[in-house]
Amino acid sequence: EPEVTQTPSHQVTQMGQEVILRCVPISNHLYFYWYRQILGQKVEFLVSFYNNEISEKSEIFDDQFSVERPDGSNFTLKIRSTKLEDSAMYFCASKPPVETEAFFGQGTRLTVV
Amino acid sequence: GENVEQHPSTLSVQEGDSAVIKCTYSDSASNYFPWYKQELGKRPQLIIDIRSNVGEKKDQRIAVTLNKTAKHFSLHITETQPEDSAVYFCAAIYNNNDMRFGAGTRLTVKP
Secondary structure (H helix, E strand, O other), X not given: OOOOEEEOOEEEEOOOOOEEEXXXXXXXXOEEEXXXXXXXXXXXXXXXXXXXXXEEEOOOOOOOEEEEOOOXXXXXXXXXXXXXXXXXEEEEEEEXXXXXXXXXXXXXXXXXX | OOOEEEEOOEEEEEOOOOEEEEEEEOOOEOOEXXXXXXXXXXXXXXXXXXXXXXXXXXXXXXXXXEEOOOOEEEEEEOOOOHHHOEEEEEEEEEOOOOEEEOOOEEEEEEO
16 A cells, blocks of 8 residues: 655754755655644644645744655655754655545654754 | 644543544635544554535444534544544645644543
């Protein structure tokens, strides 16, 4: 069964460093998402991406964040200058162009030290 | 705005009892409302969903009801088992295809 894959599974970075989280969505899906989940808390929407552009972003998704679909398969989230409070699990998700569920990757645990 | 409210935040039941989790959504939600189960350290996974053309859907011990007038939908788990212990998230798809989650309910089923 196809699934969304994310790499790395765990990333430790120094405060102020840039990180890139990578995702490979399911191949026939057209909508792509990044969510953040601070330990023990809710799943928070960051950004959605469709037709090679951002379709919606939350207030969390400030100028430090960016997303890219550099080729036909990868979908990346970049954090330019990480802060301690960026430590969280980051989930990528993708969805086909119908009213149906989004499928989640296994997540990348980002730890900023 | 695009908002999903979920209650309660924690729920503890005895094995065999029922559990009910409730969510409300804002006006601009579209017609699709999924429920996800997240076990510790794992990704959220769909357990059941409902579309706005039906009022109830059932899958074995799990059921979801939708009240479009009141803009709320609920998850019902009957005959709970310890393996039902997890965090449950309701969600709504909004018109731009963005999925927004409720804050989650941590369900504990005591043996």
